[in-house]
């Protein structure tokens with residue numbers, strides 16, 4: 205699954221930019237070139253503003269990268285591994301493979317981002333004052349007038365107490381320290397985050413009805429934050445809810461299988477049209493031979509369906525297509541998410557097919573557990 209373009213590695217952390225990022229890069233460049241710079245420096249030529257717009261946008265995105273790298277480096281120092289940073293439409297995101305194990309690490313990791321933005325704001329402000337002070341013409345310092353402000357705004361915005369923003373993470377770490385209960389702390393931080401998101405959307409809405417179209421940004425960011433607050437809390441519940449459940453406990457042991465001798469014509473009539481699944485496991489007795497998919501059948505000319513058998517067209521069984529019955533259920537869920545499939549075959553230690561597990565089974569279990577706990 206490719207969501208963006210890999211730029212390379214810094215300190216062993218992979219840097220990726222999402223495709224949505226190109227959109228925001230173009231927006232920022234246009235805003236600077238045709239909006240902000242012409243207004244602030246009416247004496248600049250268009251060419252100067254285009255160059256300044258591009259230069260400033262690049263520095264802006266390097267600022268975002270610097271912010272994310274600060275989080276990641278502090279995380280790695282605290283033994284929380286960060287493997288990838290993705291820059292996307294609303295900034296950046298460092299991908300954590302695990303949640304921090306103690307509130308002190310979380311606090312340090314979260315605060316590193318806003319501090320790095322504050323640091324950049326100070327550097328850009330000093331550069332601006334220095335270049336202005338030694339009497340250079342405005343194109344030399346124009347970028348920095350905007351960059352110090354935007355980095356200051358980034359620091360302040362990120363400090364808002366809406367989980368999973370940095371401020372929300374700081375807030376959660378403090379709650380966690382006092383209550384000693386990560387679940388409860390996350391719940392409160394997530395609710396606060398949702399509240400903050402609604403506040404932003406409300407402000408955006410007020411801007412819109414008073415004729416300021418910039419309000420749409422508050423609504424978009426608010427909506428995005430709301431989604432993040434909800435999903436990050438759900439993810440945590442998921443991990444905890446599935447903590448010691450194995451695939452064996454939630455799988456269905458009745459699986460519709462086919463024999464390798466069945467012809468494609470019979471397969472279509474008796475299985476695909478009847479059950480409407482997209483694929484069937486092919487088994488010989490107990491032995492799982494592979495999977496036959498509708499896609500495989502479509503590759504074969506219809507005239508041959510009477511003579512070709514399932515055994516002749518099956519795909520080799522890829523490891524990602526199945527799980528062992530003793531695997532943790534959370535692994536199965538991760539596998540389905542990363543392979544973008546809704547179900548997995550379950551095999552025992554001798555690779556005999558014993559069942560099938562679907563995403564719906566897992567979601568059902570989590571809901572049930574949630575209801576029992578509440």
Ligand SMILES: [Zn+2]
Nearest residue numbers: 317318362370
């Ligand atoms: Zn941050």
